[in-house]
Amino acid sequence: MPKTKANSATILLVSGELDKAIPAFEVALALASMGDHVNMWFIFYGVNSIKKPRSLIYRFKKLFKKSEPAPGRVLETDLLLQRVIPFLNSSSNALLPLSQLNFLGIGSRFVKYIMHRKGAPSLECLVKEAVNLGVTFKICQPCVDTLMLDTENDLIVKAEVSGVSSYAVDVSKSHYNVTF
Amino acid sequence: MSESDDELDVCGMCCPMPLISLSKSVGSLASGMTLKILGDDPIFEQGVRDFCELNQHEIISVKPQGGRVIEIIIRILESEE
Numbered sequence: 218m219p220k221t222k223a224n225s226a227t228i229l230l231v232s233g234e235l236d237k238a239i240p241a242f243e244v245a246l247a248l249a250s251m252g253d254h255v256n257m258w259f260i261f262y263g264v265n266s267i268k269k270p271r272s273l274i275y276r277f278k279k280l281f282k283k284s285e286p287a288p289g290r291v292l293e294t295d296l297l298l299q300r301v302i303p304f305l306n307s308s309s310n311a312l313l314p315l316s317q318l319n320f321l322g323i324g325s326r327f328v329k330y331i332m333h334r335k336g337a338p339s340l341e342c343l344v345k346e347a348v349n350l351g352v353t354f355k356i357c358q359p360c361v362d363t364l365m366l367d368t369e370n371d372l373i374v375k376a377e378v379s380g381v382s383s384y385a386v387d388v389s390k391s392h393y394n395v396t397f
Numbered sequence: 398m399s400e401s402d403d404e405l406d407v408c409g410m411c412c413p414m415p416l417i418s419l420s421k422s423v424g425s426l427a428s429g430m431t432l433k434i435l436g437d438d439p440i441f442e443q444g445v446r447d448f449c450e451l452n453q454h455e456i457i458s459v460k461p462q463g464g465r466v467i468e469i470i471i472r473i474l475e476s477e478e
Contacts (some may be wrong), residue, residue, distance in 0.1 A: 380412040382447035
């Protein structure tokens with residue numbers, strides 16, 4: 218059935234694992250390629266799939282740095298111990314773990330190598346294509362505040378910080394809703 | 398401007414609690430009444446705007462109150478049921 222006008226889709230990524238992030242981005246890209254408008258929502262560790270890779274030294278230095286105001290952050294309610302979360306949450310767009318057979322990252326690297334051999338696009342490539350196709354990225358505000366995420370410097374894409382109300386609006390306007 | 402019919406203070410609450418409180422307050426008001434909401438969540442204003450867009454209520458005024466606190470007055474409009 219030929220469609221008359223562009224539909225819209227909302228994709229929610231909750232999990233920060235490679236085997237869920239890749240299908241999420243592939244579905245988003247498929248819908249965007251068909252001419253649909255795609256909103257991608259990221260919550261908690263799902264944000265890791267669009268995070269910049271940061272070295273251990275960078276993360277260690279950030280442990281002692283004063284937090285700067287960023288969209289969606291409430292600095293007054295921050296805890297000192299909360300700084301441990303961005304330090305330990307090391308996975309990024311470049312290397313997400315697998316949900317099974319991860320073996321401390323070896324499994325993930327192995328799967329990435331196999332995908333490279335087979336000519337399958339990597340997650341970095343999928344994210345870049347998603348940006349080129351005009352996919353909108355949105356992140357849940359409580360998650361930004363809890364994980365101490367600097368959405369302006371820590372992400373490889375431009376993302377909007379929104380709440381569950383905006384998600385409700387997106388979902389009710391969308392023709393397709395997928396959750397990973 | 399006349400005072401609103403009801404007031405709701407959601408300062409200190411984090412997403413999605415302001416939305417839930419707002420929904421409860423609006424449910425107890427009749428069509429045409431106004432509600433003043435005070436909140437300091439970073440996405441509070443966006444949340445109220447989204448709520449009003451989905452339920453077709455009218456936003457009368459949005460005033461920053463200093464700090465992060467924002468005061469929003471909305472008019473409840475009858476939804477056809």
